[in-house]
Amino acid sequence: MTDSWNWARRVLKGARLDPGLLAGVRPLSGGTYNTVEELLLIDGSRYILKVPPASTVPGLRYERGLLTSEAEFYRGAAGAGVQAPHVVVVDEKAAVPHLLMTACPGEPWNGSLPEAERAPLRRELGRQVARLHTVTGPGFGYPSDALGPLAPDWRTAFTAMTEAVLDDARDYEARLPRSADQVARMLRPAYPALDEVTVPALVHFDLWDGNILLDRTADQEPRIGGLIDGERMFWGDPLADFVSLALLGDIRKDEAFLAGYREAGGRAEFDVPARLRLALYRAYLYLIMLTETVPRAVDVDEERWVQAVVAPELVAALDEIEELAQTA
Numbered sequence: 001m002t003d004s005w006n007w008a009r010r011v012l013k014g015a016r017l018d019p020g021l022l023a024g025v026r027p028l029s030g031g032t033y034n035t036v037e038e039l040l041l042i043d044g045s046r047y048i049l050k051v052p053p054a055s056t057v058p059g060l061r062y063e064r065g066l067l068t069s070e071a072e073f074y075r076g077a078a079g080a081g082v083q084a085p086h087v088v089v090v091d092e093k094a095a096v097p098h099l100l101m102t103a104c105p106g107e108p109w110n111g112s113l114p115e116a117e118r119a120p121l122r123r124e125l126g127r128q129v130a131r132l133h134t135v136t137g138p139g140f141g142y143p144s145d146a147l148g149p150l151a152p153d154w155r156t157a158f159t160a161m162t163e164a165v166l167d168d169a170r171d172y173e174a175r176l177p178r179s180a181d182q183v184a185r186m187l188r189p190a191y192p193a194l195d196e197v198t199v200p201a202l203v204h205f206d207l208w209d210g211n212i213l214l215d216r217t218a219d220q221e222p223r224i225g226g227l228i229d230g231e232r233m234f235w236g237d238p239l240a241d242f243v244s245l246a247l248l249g250d251i252r253k254d255e256a257f258l259a260g261y262r263e264a265g266g267r268a269e270f271d272v273p274a275r276l277r278l279a280l281y282r283a284y285l286y287l288i289m290l291t292e293t294v295p296r297a298v299d300v301d302e303e304r305w306v307q308a309v310v311a312p313e314l315v316a317a318l319d320e321i322e323e324l325a326q327t328a
Contacts, residue, residue: 007096008039011049015089015100017041033063034231038103046103048085051096058172058295060288061164065144066231067092067099072143073230074101076135076202082128083226104226106213117222119256124224125212126260129241132227133266135202137235154197154236158280161234162187165287172294176287177311178318186318187283189325193276200235205285208247238266239274240281248313251278272324279320286314 004027009019024040028048039047052067053059067090077084085101113121137143139150140157147164151157166180176183204211206229215225234240242251251257258268270278289310293303 004037008037008049011089011098011100012039012047014091017088033059033066039100047088048101048103050099050101060168060292060295062142062146062161064146065092065142067097068144069142069233070229070231071099071101073202073204073233076233077132077227077230080131080135080202082131083224084230085226085228104213104215104228105217106215106225109209109212109214113222121214121222121224122254122256123260123263125245126257126262126266127264128224128227129204129207129245129257130261130264130266132204133201133238133241137200137202140200140235142234150200150235153195154200155191155194157234157236158194158284159191162280162284162287165284165291169287169291172291174291174294175307175311176290177315183283183287183314183318186321187280190276190280190321193273194237194280196273197237197277201238203234203236203238203240204230204232205234205240205244206230206232207241207244237277237281239277242268242278243281243285248309272327276321276324279317279324282317283314283321286310286317290314 004025005022008025009022012019012022021041021043022039023042024038026038026040028036028038034050034052037049039049041047050067050070071087071090074084074087078086083104085104088100088102090099091097109121112118137150139152140154141147141150141160143150147160151160163184166184168174169176169180178186204227207227211229212227213225214222216222245251245257246254252270261268290306293306298306
């Protein structure tokens with residue numbers, strides 16, 4: 001407790017906030033990579049402090065410099081008027097790298113909601129995601145430089161991303177339903193569809209329900225309190241966000257979300273090239289989920305779940321690429 005308290009005070013001081021206002025430090029669970037704490041100040045304001053694991057801790061190639069990516073996401077979200085934390089300070093080069101940000105109201109969108117509540121929330125989420133996708137970057141890929149500099153085109157960036165996670169799978173001897181070499185061959189026919197993406201948009205890529213906060217203020221309808229955990233963001237194809245937004249499912253069935261997305265100017269068409277790209281992005285996410293079980297040293301139950309649920313979805317995405325590529 002003393003270490004956390006003193007560390008929090010030093011961070012506040014470095015951010016030009018009065019450390020004497022610190023009233024409490026609370027560890028937050030739910031993350032799988034960074035250490036996360038909530039800092040409560042005497043005046044009632046709340047901040048979130050993130051610290052990445054030591055550089056010696058095993059991880060995937062793209063996970064280097066995640067705090068840089070997360071800060072980039074929040075700055076973009078602020079510019080687009082999207083509910084998200086605001087960056088107070090980020091320092092990747094400090095003795096203890098860290099990110100301090102404001103806290104958003106609400107709790108993770110976990111569990112089911114009555115349709116009367118769910119539909120308007122998904123519609124509003126669609127509008128917010130469409131606004132996110134109006135934010136553009138200076139190139140394609142991860143802004144952290146984890147996989148090298150930003151690329152001038154999306155095909156170059158995304159193929160480097162998939163090659164990196166496949167190399168991770170080989171290095172960690174991850175259990176995949178197809179060998180890494182087979183996966184690489186099966187992805188290749190879809191790569192020409194990536195050339196349709198010419199503008200590097202802000203992509204969160206981890207917008208599952210747990211990273212969407214719902215604020216239930218007394219006597220009011222629930223609203224979206226914030227989009228959080230933007231550490232996996234990259235500059236790329238807006239369609240890539242549809243994968244986690246319909247995790248292990250099909251975004252085309254989420255009519256309320258798509259209605260809001262289109263209302264706010266987002267493009268959501270599902271022709272053959274778009275479906276090929278969606279299959280690529282599903283495959284990429286599922287490769288990450290399967291491979292990260294090794295450096296994360298997950299327990300037996302989680303490993304069984306990943307093999308029973310995620311592995312078949314990777315196979316389905318690869319099979320869809322094979323089928324669609326014949327008609328493209």
